[in-house]
Amino acid sequence: MRGKEQSVTCDSCGRSVPRSKAVAFQKAISFGTELRNPENDVRFFERRKVYYCISCAKHRGIFERLKDQAARHRQY
Numbered sequence: 001m002r003g004k005e006q007s008v009t010c011d012s013c014g015r016s017v018p019r020s021k022a023v024a025f026q027k028a029i030s031f032g033t034e035l036r037n038p039e040n041d042v043r044f045f046e047r048r049k050v051y052y053c054i055s056c057a058k059h060r061g062i063f064e065r066l067k068d069q070a071a072r073h074r075q076y
């Protein structure tokens with residue numbers, strides 16, 4: 001929609017929030033595969049981008065975690 005701000009859905013409460021007021025967070029989801037065996041622990045990590053509204057982000061400590069993530073990225 002033109003001129004209208006894009007809205008995203010909060011991953012926690014399901015509320016629809018304007019993109020500019022949402023907090024983007026990279027969630028890492030790990031899952032095993034059938035390739036996995038005792039000698040070779042094959043796991044896939046899927047990074048999914050989720051959005052939280054401000055209150056859920058605060059409640060879940062997302063701001064703190066984002067700071068951690070930023071610090072970790074700087075090490076690479």
Ligand SMILES: [Zn+2]
Nearest residue numbers: 010013053056
């Ligand atoms: Zn929320």
